[in-house]
Amino acid sequence: MKFLRHLAAATLVVAAVVAAGLAWGHFDPGPLPGPGQGGPGQVVVRGQAVKRLPPGFKIRPGLRVISIGPENLGLTSMFQAVNLPVLRDTVEIEAGVIAAVVILEIGQRRWRRARRARRLADVTRPPR
Amino acid sequence: MATSPAGSVSGAARRRRIAARTRLDFWFDGILLLGYTLAYSYGFTGIGIHEWLGLGLGLALLFHLALHWDWVLRTTRKLTSPRGHDRVIWVVNLALLVGMTLCILSGILISRVALPYLGINLTRIGPFWSTVHDTTAEITLGLVPVHVALRWRWLVRIGRRLVAWRAR
Numbered sequence: 001m002k003f004l005r006h007l008a009a010a011t012l013v014v015a016a017v018v019a020a021g022l023a024w025g026h027f028d029p030g031p032l033p034g035p036g037q038g039g040p041g042q043v044v045v046r047g048q049a050v051k052r053l054p055p056g057f058k059i060r061p062g063l064r065v066i067s068i069g070p071e072n073l074g075l076t077s078m079f080q081a082v083n084l085p086v087l088r089d090t091v092e093i094e095a096g097v098i099a100a101v102v103i104l105e106i107g108q109r110r111w112r113r114a115r116r117a118r119r120l121a122d123v124t125r126p127p128r
Numbered sequence: 129m130a131t132s133p134a135g136s137v138s139g140a141a142r143r144r145r146i147a148a149r150t151r152l153d154f155w156f157d158g159i160l161l162l163g164y165t166l167a168y169s170y171g172f173t174g175i176g177i178h179e180w181l182g183l184g185l186g187l188a189l190l191f192h193l194a195l196h197w198d199w200v201l202r203t204t205r206k207l208t209s210p211r212g213h214d215r216v217i218w219v220v221n222l223a224l225l226v227g228m229t230l231c232i233l234s235g236i237l238i239s240r241v242a243l244p245y246l247g248i249n250l251t252r253i254g255p256f257w258s259t260v261h262d263t264t265a266e267i268t269l270g271l272v273p274v275h276v277a278l279r280w281r282w283l284v285r286i287g288r289r290l291v292a293w294r295a296r
Binding site for chain 1: 165230274
């Protein structure tokens with residue numbers, strides 16, 4: 001029961017962030033009416049909007065269909081050695097950041113301990 | 129101090145319960161990190177796994193947040209106290225919450241596989257959300273390891289205990 005309460009509270013916080021994000025997207029005067037993701041002169045059609053071109057359909061000169069086949073899910077890409085460097089790069093970045101934070105944290109803790117020890121020594125030192 | 133047998137049993141049960149929760153946290157966090165690493169490596173997984181993994185991560189992160197909601201409340205109340213360590217973790221976690229939520233939201237909006245599979249076809253989704261997705265993904269790649277590293281002592285301690293527990 002307690003967990004469900006916590007889940008509801010967490011969902012509420014996430015919903016607030018989602019609402020703020022959607023509002024940002026709605027009111028952003030940025031490049032929404034732009035040329036599309038494919039770059040200038042290209043239009044990206046998502047999802048199942050175009051499955052295949054009808055027989056005898058002629059594409060206007062200047063337009064080019066890059067892919068009219070189904071979306072390539074790349075389900076086998078994990079088994080291709082050529083894609084392994086992508087995962088290795090991610091792991092290296094994560095490991096690098098973790099190592100940097102751990103080193104910083106250890107350094108900071110040592111510095112704090114040394115400062116506390118110096119202060120303690122100053123307080124306990126007998127007056128001359 | 130003498131304890132009754134019933135008291136010692138309930139104490140042992142309580143210890144086991146705490147250990148079970150700690151184990152859940154440890155393994156669940158490990159799976160989340162692994163899932164995030166795979167989901168970020170888009171070129172490795174391909175778009176299908178990337179999108180479904182991202183959706184799963186969204187639900188798992190909600191569960192993760194709910195599991196640690198006590199910590200959120202406790203630390204938020206103590207924000208004005210002079211102890212700095214938890215404040216840094218709180219700020220990092222808040223930034224991560226916002227970044228991860230926007231990343232998953234934008235990922236859902238620009239989805240090419242998972243949403244159409246579920247019969248949802250969003251139209252008029254401009255490049256804004258693609259930019260948001262790329263940017264927040266980069267930000268979370270910086271914040272996730274920081275989030276992990278700030279708890280490295282806990283991770284090492286529990287990891288050692290789990291290894292010792294399995295070796296028994």
